[in-house]
Amino acid sequence: MPKPKPNRDTSIVEVIALSGFDKALAYAVPRTCQGALKLGSLVRIPLRRRSELGVVLRFGTEQVVPPGKLKMIFELVQPYPVLPPDLMELFRWAQQYYAATPESILETMIPAAIRKGMKPKTRLYISKGKAPTAEELATLEKRAPKQAAILKFIRQQVKPLPRADILKAMKVSASACDGLVGKGFLRETDTEEERIAYEDELGDQEAVVTETRPVLTDEQDVAVTAIHKAISAEAFSVRLLHGVTGSGKTEVYLNAIEKIVAEGGGVIFLVPEVALAPQT
CATH class of the missing domain: 1.10.10 (Arc Repressor Mutant, subunit A)
Structure with missing residues (x-):
């Protein structure tokens, strides 16, 4: 018996649910949403007899869904995507690079308030x-x-x-x-x-504290020199910096960031603990 062909109809999308279900699920798109739905849109979907939120990852599907089993999206939560094209590209890259589930990556990229269905x-x-x-x-x-x-x-x-x-x-x-x-x-x-991140009065009132630039230790200087050489090579590479608490790892990062920014590049600096944020 021949196998059914995968459905690539644009009236079907694949969605990652933000509820611990780490697999893209296929859903039908109601006519009322077809013109407004985009990649990265936040939608409300039926899942496990509940209503959950999810993010649209692609139009069409390679999944074979038996006739009559395809459920329909309940609603488009907001008219603009929670993941615009540049963040969708970052999400795809993170999927390939990190040993992490799609949902855990989305949880990192999308603010908690949005994941809980914050209204416009x-x-x-x-x-x-x-x-x-x-x-x-x-x-x-x-x-x-x-x-x-x-x-x-x-x-x-x-x-x-x-x-x-x-x-x-x-x-x-x-x-x-x-x-x-x-x-x-x-x-x-x-x-x-539309909610715009950081659009508040605090951004205009922020004061930058100027301090004397710290002198690098010999160990820091060796690490900074090695990282600068890697940056100048203009090729992808990974560096792991090992040091005890208080050894000056952050200062090494800042020197690397300074070089990249001076050359017109961009940097994403992630910290594992909120207490480290003031250092950056």
Whole structure:
């Protein structure tokens, strides 16, 4: 009896579940998701009578799935991939290089909050609603001057403004704004926004501490020289640096990183313990 041919239909994808199932599984793509689904997309899938999250690894499949056994993806969790093309390339390389399961690699690359199905960030906007009568405005100015102030300001704007920013700038409570929305004087809308890593005020406030450059020991100098030669060779190689705690291994790494960055290259520096992060 001839074997069924592997299915390479683009309406089928292979997904790695983020739930301890270290094998790509084939799923059908519902029509509502076919236009938006991409490699690296985070999807919700049926697995073991539960709903789990997974990452799309490829379109089509070499797996032979019996008719009627192919399950369908529940939903696309967010419209943009959790692994864009450059990270997908890194994932493929890590699969070939490391003796690690696909799920463990994905857990390293994708933040825990995203793996747990974090929803897209939403921001509330306020805009002018119905116009208050002169009597209503006079009553607000007398009984709720904060509400009157925000109402006058919003009525002068031509487009919706972020609610949180306005309340903070005008030092108005959320309840005051809610009261105006309830009366119809203001309209409230929400907009989804893509989460961007490190987009916060802390990045602008970071201070760089300048210190005197440490002098390398003889052993460190030998290690740095060897690593620099390997970098200059422009060929793939592996170096293992052995040293007891406090022997200065990190300084050797930093010297190697400095050379690569100075030549226009890029570096990924992984630390096994969060306490080592300040050293980098």
